Amino acid sequence: MAMQKVNTLSPNSSGKDVNPDLDIERKNPSFNVERLTNILDGGAENTRIRRAVDTWLQKDPEFSTERQYFLTQNERYENAIRKSIYLAKKMDEMGWAEDGPERKYCHRALSCNLAFNVHKVFLTSILGLGTDEQIAKWVPLAKKFYIAGTYAQTELGHGTYLRGLETTATFDVATQEFILNTPSISAMKWWPGDLGRTATHAVVFAQLYLKDKCYGMHPFMLQIRSLRDHSPMPGITVGDIGPKMSFENVDNGFLIMKNVRVPRENMLSRFSQVLPDGQYRKQGAEKINYLTMMVVRTQILQAEVVPLLMKACTIAIRYSAVRRQSELKPGDPESKILDYQTQQQKLLPQLATAYAFFFVGEYLLEIFNKGYRETKEGIFDMLPELHALTSGIKVIATDYSSLGAEVCRKACGGHGYSLLSGLPFLCTRVLASCTYEGENTVLLLQTARFLIKCLGAATSGKPLPPSVAYLSSRSFGKCEAKEKGDFLNPDVYMDAYRQRSFRLLRTAASKLQMLIQSGIAQYDAWNQCSVQLAQAAMAHSHYIVVEKFVEALARFGQEPAIQRILKHLCDLFALHGIHSDVGGFMQEGYLSTDQIAMVTESYLDLLPVIRRDAVPLVDAFDFSDANLNSALGCYDGRAYERLYEWAKKSPTNQQGNHVFKTYLKPLFQNALSKL
Amino acid sequence: MAMQKVNTLSPNSSGKDVNPDLDIERKNPSFNVERLTNILDGGAENTRIRRAVDTWLQKDPEFSTERQYFLTQNERYENAIRKSIYLAKKMDEMGWAEDGPERKYCHRALSCNLAFNVHKVFLTSILGLGTDEQIAKWVPLAKKFYIAGTYAQTELGHGTYLRGLETTATFDVATQEFILNTPSISAMKWWPGDLGRTATHAVVFAQLYLKDKCYGMHPFMLQIRSLRDHSPMPGITVGDIGPKMSFENVDNGFLIMKNVRVPRENMLSRFSQVLPDGQYRKQGAEKINYLTMMVVRTQILQAEVVPLLMKACTIAIRYSAVRRQSELKPGDPESKILDYQTQQQKLLPQLATAYAFFFVGEYLLEIFNKGYRETKEGIFDMLPELHALTSGIKVIATDYSSLGAEVCRKACGGHGYSLLSGLPFLCTRVLASCTYEGENTVLLLQTARFLIKCLGAATSGKPLPPSVAYLSSRSFGKCEAKEKGDFLNPDVYMDAYRQRSFRLLRTAASKLQMLIQSGIAQYDAWNQCSVQLAQAAMAHSHYIVVEKFVEALARFGQEPAIQRILKHLCDLFALHGIHSDVGGFMQEGYLSTDQIAMVTESYLDLLPVIRRDAVPLVDAFDFSDANLNSALGCYDGRAYERLYEWAKKSPTNQQGNHVFKTYLKPLFQNALSKL
Missing domain, CATH: 1.10.540.10 (Acyl-CoA dehydrogenase/oxidase, N-terminal domain)
Structure with missing residues (x-):
C-alpha cells in the first residue's frame, strides 16, 4: 500500500x-x-x-x-x-x-x-561484535522477535567506569564453556532495559579469565529465561528494578548469575577469540567500535533530547500566548504573559537553544560520517577529536535541554505542575539523558583531557584538529565592540566564546602544571583542577555550538526571511550565554563593564523581536497534538477547556464513594444535627 | 501517658x-x-x-x-x-x-x-476573617473534623494576581442571600487542596457585587457537599484535577458554582460587612491579615522547603561516601566519589545552602514576631520591609533548594533516577514551592518595587529600614582583598554582596528613570526593566541570607568547634555565590581578575576541609531512616543491599506471567525449534 x-x-x-x-x-x-x-x-x-x-x-x-x-x-x-x-x-x-x-x-x-x-542495542551489538556465524545464528531470530534481547553492561556498583565492572567469565577448558558469575551484590547487572520482565537473552559484559589471568571486558551471549514459560534459566536470578522518574514503558532490570555455563562459541568473537586450549587471540580493528558509542550519542540528541526541549518550548510558548495575567497597562485587560519581559527572558532563550542544538546535531552527524569513512579505511586520526566533540556536545545538549525544559515547565506556573500539561513528563524524561550514555561530568573530563593535550601540542607548534584550531592563538587581546549593535556581529561573539574557552583552559593547564611541579602526583593534581577543567570543556563545547549555528546561517543566503529569523535566534543564543556567565567573559578585561552593559541591552532588545515570531517558530517544529500530549500546548490554544476535559477523565474522579463511607461519614454525621 | x-x-x-x-x-x-x-x-x-x-x-x-x-x-x-x-x-x-x-x-x-x-488553612481563615459569631459556629465543627473545609481562592485562569479573580457574589436584598457564580471556564476554582474528593465546606473568594457595583474580593462560607452522602450541593460541580508531579496525598480540586445561594451571614465579616439593606461597611484593621500570608511563607521554608534540601543532602552525601567509582590514584582501589573535587563541588555548596537557609529562617521568624507585635499595637511601619523580605527570601530559598535538590539527585547518577533513592520525590515536591504561595518572579518584582522606593528615599536623604540601610551608601569603591585568605573575612564578602545588590539596583533604577524621561509610559518602562529588577531583588535577598548567616556565627562564640565548622559553611555559601556569578561582582572593577582567581582558590580550598565533616554535618540533621525513606541514604550506608531488597518488593515484580502468555509466547515459540 x-x-x-x-x-x-x-x-x-x-x-x-x-x-x-x-x-x-x-x-x-x-x-x-x-x-x-x-x-x-x-x-x-x-x-x-x-x-x-x-x-x-x-x-x-x-x-x-x-x-x-x-x-x-x-x-x-x-x-x-x-x-x-x-x-x-x-x-x-x-x-x-x-x-x-x-x-x-x-x-x-x-x-x-x-x-x-534495548533489544535494538542487543541486535546492534551482535552485528558489531559477533563473527559472521554468530550473526547468522542470532540476528534473524532477534529481528523477528523470536527471542528478545538486552545489553547487560552496567552493574549496581559500576556505571561509566567500565574497567571496574566485576562480573566474571572463567573459561573451563575441560567442558569448553565459560562460567559466568556475579561475585558480589554490587556486581549484579542493574538498569539494562528490557531485562526486567521481557528478555530471553542477553549480551553480558564480563571480565574474561583464562587460567587465572584477566583479559578485561568481553561480551557473552546468554539465555536468561525459558522460551517456553519465561522462567529464569538455571543459575539466573532476574527481575525489575522498580519505579523510576520516567521510562515506565521500559522494564529496566537486574540480573544475578551463579555458575552459569555457556558454550565457548557464545563469546562474541569478532575482535578476540578464545581458542579451545584456552589461548587468547586478538583480531581485527576494534576501533570502529568506538564509533558506535559516538553515533548513539548523536542519535540520542537528534531523536530524543532536542525534540523533548522543542516540545517543552511549544507547550510553554503557546500557553503563554493564551494565558493572561495581571495588567501591564493600568485599566487595560489582563496581558498575555508572553508580553512580560521576564517571561520572554525565560522562554525565548530556550527556543533559541533548541534551534542551536538542531544545527549542531546536523554538524555532528556530518563529521561522524566522515570519521566513519576514514576509520573504515584504517585512518584513525579523527577519533580523538570526534570523541571529545561528541562527549562535550552530549553534555551541553543534555544539560541545557534539561534546564530549559524545566524553565518552560516552571514558566507555566501551577498548571505546569499538572501531569496533564505534558511538561513534567518531558522534564523527567530529558533529565535521564544527563546520566545515561556516559555521565556528564565524566564525559566533560574526557573532553578536557583531549583539550589539554591539544593545548600542549599547540604550545609546541604542532597542527591542531579543526574544532580546536583556535587553541593555537597566542592571545585574544580585548574585545573591540564599541556599541551594542556590534554584539550582533557573529565574529564579535564567536571571538568572545573562543577567548573564554581558551582562557579557562589555559588557567586550568597552568594550575595543573604548577601543582605537578610542586611535587603533587599527577592524578591528585588532575583532581584538584577538575572543577576548572570541566568548566573549560563546557566552555569549549558551548563555543562549538555557537560556531556551528553561525556556520549554518550561511546556507540560507537565498532565503532572507529564514536567514533573518535564524540569525536572531543565533544572536540570542550567543548573547544569552554571555549574559548568563558575564564573569567568564570579563576576566583579563576581555569585555569591559561598558561592553557588558551593551551585551545586556542587545540581548534584551532581541526579546521583543523574536517574541513576534515566537508562536510561528514553535509551530515550525510541527508537533501534532498527539505528539505533544499536552492539555496546555495544543495547536488550537484551548488550554483551559482541555485541562478541564482531561481532568474529568482522571481515575481520581472515579474512586467512588468508598473513602467517604469508610473514613469521613462517621465524622461528618456528627455535624448533621448542628448545621 | x-x-x-x-x-x-x-x-x-x-x-x-x-x-x-x-x-x-x-x-x-x-x-x-x-x-x-x-x-x-x-x-x-x-x-x-x-x-x-x-x-x-x-x-x-x-x-x-x-x-x-x-x-x-x-x-x-x-x-x-x-x-x-x-x-x-x-x-x-x-x-x-x-x-x-x-x-x-x-x-x-x-x-x-x-x-x-488545606483544612488547616480553612480553619485559620475563619479565625482570621470571621466575626466572633462565625468563629463560634464553624471552628468547633472544623476542629473535630465534623466538617472538612478548603480555601478556594486560585482559579483556572488566575493565580497570584488576585484582583483578576472572576468568581462573583451578588447580594440579593430580597432574600438576604449572596448568589455565587462561576461566570466562565477560566473562573472555576482550580488547585485548592482537599477540594477534589474531601471537603464539605469551602471559604470561597469572590468579587462582591452590591447593586451592580464591585467591592472587590471577599470570603464566603459555602457548603459544597452533602454531609449525608457527599454528593455535591445544588448548583455545585466539583472534582479532582488529576495527576501531578507530586502531592499525590492531596486531592487538589475544581469547583464550579451556578447560582449558589448562601445566607448573608455567610460572608466572613471581621473586616467588612454587608448590611441587610445592601450597604457596605468596612471595619477593623485589615493589615494584620497581610501578616498571615507572610508567616505562612516563613513556616513553609522552615517546615517544608529547607528540610527537603537537607534530606537530599543527607542522601547524596552518605551515598557518595559509599559509592566507589574509578581510580583516583592508579593501582589503588576505586575511590569514594565524595573524594572527587567535582562531586564535592556539587554537594558541599548545597549542604552550606541548607544551613544558610536554616539561619535565615530563624531570623525571619524573629522579625516577623516583632512585626506582629507592632502591628497589633497599630504600628504598621515594618509591613513593607517585612513583605519585601519574606517575598525575596521565599524566592531565593525555594529556587536554590529546588536547584540544590536536583544537583544532589543528579550527583547520585543512575540510582538517583530510581524512585527508591527518595530523591525524585524530594525534587518534585520542592519544585512546587517555586510556584505556590506567590509565584517567584511575581514576588521578586514586588521586592524590587520596595527596593526602588528605598533607593529613592535614600537619594533624598530619608532614613531606611535596617535590611536596606546599605542603599544609603554613595559608592562601594573597590574590594581591597590582597590574597585569597582575605576572602574568608565575612566583612570582605558581605561588602561584595552589598556592592552587587546596590549596583544592580542602581543600574535598573537609572534605566527606569531614563526610559520614563524619554517619554515611555511608566508601566512599559517597568516591564522593560523587569529582568534587571528581578535580578537586583535576587541579589539583595542573597545578601540578606549571607548577612544573617554571618550574624548567626556570633552566637557560638563559646563553642569554638561548632563556630568553626559553621564559619566554613558560611564562607562556602558566600564564596560559592561569588564563584557562580563572577560577572555580578566584577563589574565596575569591584573585583579584579586577580581577586576572582583568589575567590576561586579560596572556594576550592574549602571543599576538602568541609568534606572531612560532610557526613557528620548531614548526620546532625538527624533524619531517621523512616523520614528519609531512601534506599541510598540510610544511616547504615547499605545502599546496594537496600536497593535490591526494595526493588524485589516492587509491583513490577508481581505482574505475573500474563504479559508473557498473551504477547510474547506466541512469538518466542517460533525459536524453540531453532535453539
Whole structure:
C-alpha cells in the first residue's frame, strides 16, 4: 500500500476553533513557517512522509496515548509490549523498508510508549561484535522477535567506569564453556532495559579469565529465561528494578548469575577469540567500535533530547500566548504573559537553544560520517577529536535541554505542575539523558583531557584538529565592540566564546602544571583542577555550538526571511550565554563593564523581536497534538477547556464513594444535627 | 501517658552493621554532632521530644511509608485520609497540647502522607476573617473534623494576581442571600487542596457585587457537599484535577458554582460587612491579615522547603561516601566519589545552602514576631520591609533548594533516577514551592518595587529600614582583598554582596528613570526593566541570607568547634555565590581578575576541609531512616543491599506471567525449534 499524500495533520492553517489569542500570533509570521519545517525535517519530502506517518498512527486507536498520564507502571509496560508487537506487524504489512524513513518516524512518534528499545542495542551489538556465524545464528531470530534481547553492561556498583565492572567469565577448558558469575551484590547487572520482565537473552559484559589471568571486558551471549514459560534459566536470578522518574514503558532490570555455563562459541568473537586450549587471540580493528558509542550519542540528541526541549518550548510558548495575567497597562485587560519581559527572558532563550542544538546535531552527524569513512579505511586520526566533540556536545545538549525544559515547565506556573500539561513528563524524561550514555561530568573530563593535550601540542607548534584550531592563538587581546549593535556581529561573539574557552583552559593547564611541579602526583593534581577543567570543556563545547549555528546561517543566503529569523535566534543564543556567565567573559578585561552593559541591552532588545515570531517558530517544529500530549500546548490554544476535559477523565474522579463511607461519614454525621 | 525518654531512634552511635566506608566518616568529627542537632532543633529538649515522637510513630505500622513509591494516586489519597484521622485520634489519646511540639513533630514527619492540609488553612481563615459569631459556629465543627473545609481562592485562569479573580457574589436584598457564580471556564476554582474528593465546606473568594457595583474580593462560607452522602450541593460541580508531579496525598480540586445561594451571614465579616439593606461597611484593621500570608511563607521554608534540601543532602552525601567509582590514584582501589573535587563541588555548596537557609529562617521568624507585635499595637511601619523580605527570601530559598535538590539527585547518577533513592520525590515536591504561595518572579518584582522606593528615599536623604540601610551608601569603591585568605573575612564578602545588590539596583533604577524621561509610559518602562529588577531583588535577598548567616556565627562564640565548622559553611555559601556569578561582582572593577582567581582558590580550598565533616554535618540533621525513606541514604550506608531488597518488593515484580502468555509466547515459540 502506497502512502497517500496527506497533509491534513499539519496544523498549518488557522482554524475557526482556535483561541483568538493564539490565532492572532500566526497572522503575520516574518518567515515561511512551512519552509522552516522542511528545513528541520531535512527536506519537504521528509515533511510529507512524517505527516503521513503521523496521520496513519493517529487513525489507529491502538496508538492512542490519551490515557498515558493515568496509567500505572505495570500498565505502561504492558501497553508498550502490546503496541510494539502490533506496530511491528503493521509496519511489515505496509511493506516499509527496514531503514526507511517511515519506520524511523513511527518510532520517533511513539518511542515513549514502545518496548524493546534495548533489544535494538542487543541486535546492534551482535552485528558489531559477533563473527559472521554468530550473526547468522542470532540476528534473524532477534529481528523477528523470536527471542528478545538486552545489553547487560552496567552493574549496581559500576556505571561509566567500565574497567571496574566485576562480573566474571572463567573459561573451563575441560567442558569448553565459560562460567559466568556475579561475585558480589554490587556486581549484579542493574538498569539494562528490557531485562526486567521481557528478555530471553542477553549480551553480558564480563571480565574474561583464562587460567587465572584477566583479559578485561568481553561480551557473552546468554539465555536468561525459558522460551517456553519465561522462567529464569538455571543459575539466573532476574527481575525489575522498580519505579523510576520516567521510562515506565521500559522494564529496566537486574540480573544475578551463579555458575552459569555457556558454550565457548557464545563469546562474541569478532575482535578476540578464545581458542579451545584456552589461548587468547586478538583480531581485527576494534576501533570502529568506538564509533558506535559516538553515533548513539548523536542519535540520542537528534531523536530524543532536542525534540523533548522543542516540545517543552511549544507547550510553554503557546500557553503563554493564551494565558493572561495581571495588567501591564493600568485599566487595560489582563496581558498575555508572553508580553512580560521576564517571561520572554525565560522562554525565548530556550527556543533559541533548541534551534542551536538542531544545527549542531546536523554538524555532528556530518563529521561522524566522515570519521566513519576514514576509520573504515584504517585512518584513525579523527577519533580523538570526534570523541571529545561528541562527549562535550552530549553534555551541553543534555544539560541545557534539561534546564530549559524545566524553565518552560516552571514558566507555566501551577498548571505546569499538572501531569496533564505534558511538561513534567518531558522534564523527567530529558533529565535521564544527563546520566545515561556516559555521565556528564565524566564525559566533560574526557573532553578536557583531549583539550589539554591539544593545548600542549599547540604550545609546541604542532597542527591542531579543526574544532580546536583556535587553541593555537597566542592571545585574544580585548574585545573591540564599541556599541551594542556590534554584539550582533557573529565574529564579535564567536571571538568572545573562543577567548573564554581558551582562557579557562589555559588557567586550568597552568594550575595543573604548577601543582605537578610542586611535587603533587599527577592524578591528585588532575583532581584538584577538575572543577576548572570541566568548566573549560563546557566552555569549549558551548563555543562549538555557537560556531556551528553561525556556520549554518550561511546556507540560507537565498532565503532572507529564514536567514533573518535564524540569525536572531543565533544572536540570542550567543548573547544569552554571555549574559548568563558575564564573569567568564570579563576576566583579563576581555569585555569591559561598558561592553557588558551593551551585551545586556542587545540581548534584551532581541526579546521583543523574536517574541513576534515566537508562536510561528514553535509551530515550525510541527508537533501534532498527539505528539505533544499536552492539555496546555495544543495547536488550537484551548488550554483551559482541555485541562478541564482531561481532568474529568482522571481515575481520581472515579474512586467512588468508598473513602467517604469508610473514613469521613462517621465524622461528618456528627455535624448533621448542628448545621 | 507520658513520653518515656527514648533516644534509640537517633542514629548517633556507630553500629556494627554500618558500611565501613560510612562508619569511618564518623570517627573524627571536628565538632559535637549532637550539639549541632540540638542547635537545629532549638534546644536539647526539642531534640528529645522530636526523637520520642519519631519512635512513637515508627512503632505503629499504620504510619509506615514503606510502600509509598509503589502506590497509585488513589491509594496515596486514601492512605492519607486514613492516616490523618487515625493520627488525630491517637494524638488526642496522648493528651498532647494543641500547639505543643509533639503535634508539630508528628505533622512534620508525616506531612507528605497526610490529608486535610488545606483544612488547616480553612480553619485559620475563619479565625482570621470571621466575626466572633462565625468563629463560634464553624471552628468547633472544623476542629473535630465534623466538617472538612478548603480555601478556594486560585482559579483556572488566575493565580497570584488576585484582583483578576472572576468568581462573583451578588447580594440579593430580597432574600438576604449572596448568589455565587462561576461566570466562565477560566473562573472555576482550580488547585485548592482537599477540594477534589474531601471537603464539605469551602471559604470561597469572590468579587462582591452590591447593586451592580464591585467591592472587590471577599470570603464566603459555602457548603459544597452533602454531609449525608457527599454528593455535591445544588448548583455545585466539583472534582479532582488529576495527576501531578507530586502531592499525590492531596486531592487538589475544581469547583464550579451556578447560582449558589448562601445566607448573608455567610460572608466572613471581621473586616467588612454587608448590611441587610445592601450597604457596605468596612471595619477593623485589615493589615494584620497581610501578616498571615507572610508567616505562612516563613513556616513553609522552615517546615517544608529547607528540610527537603537537607534530606537530599543527607542522601547524596552518605551515598557518595559509599559509592566507589574509578581510580583516583592508579593501582589503588576505586575511590569514594565524595573524594572527587567535582562531586564535592556539587554537594558541599548545597549542604552550606541548607544551613544558610536554616539561619535565615530563624531570623525571619524573629522579625516577623516583632512585626506582629507592632502591628497589633497599630504600628504598621515594618509591613513593607517585612513583605519585601519574606517575598525575596521565599524566592531565593525555594529556587536554590529546588536547584540544590536536583544537583544532589543528579550527583547520585543512575540510582538517583530510581524512585527508591527518595530523591525524585524530594525534587518534585520542592519544585512546587517555586510556584505556590506567590509565584517567584511575581514576588521578586514586588521586592524590587520596595527596593526602588528605598533607593529613592535614600537619594533624598530619608532614613531606611535596617535590611536596606546599605542603599544609603554613595559608592562601594573597590574590594581591597590582597590574597585569597582575605576572602574568608565575612566583612570582605558581605561588602561584595552589598556592592552587587546596590549596583544592580542602581543600574535598573537609572534605566527606569531614563526610559520614563524619554517619554515611555511608566508601566512599559517597568516591564522593560523587569529582568534587571528581578535580578537586583535576587541579589539583595542573597545578601540578606549571607548577612544573617554571618550574624548567626556570633552566637557560638563559646563553642569554638561548632563556630568553626559553621564559619566554613558560611564562607562556602558566600564564596560559592561569588564563584557562580563572577560577572555580578566584577563589574565596575569591584573585583579584579586577580581577586576572582583568589575567590576561586579560596572556594576550592574549602571543599576538602568541609568534606572531612560532610557526613557528620548531614548526620546532625538527624533524619531517621523512616523520614528519609531512601534506599541510598540510610544511616547504615547499605545502599546496594537496600536497593535490591526494595526493588524485589516492587509491583513490577508481581505482574505475573500474563504479559508473557498473551504477547510474547506466541512469538518466542517460533525459536524453540531453532535453539
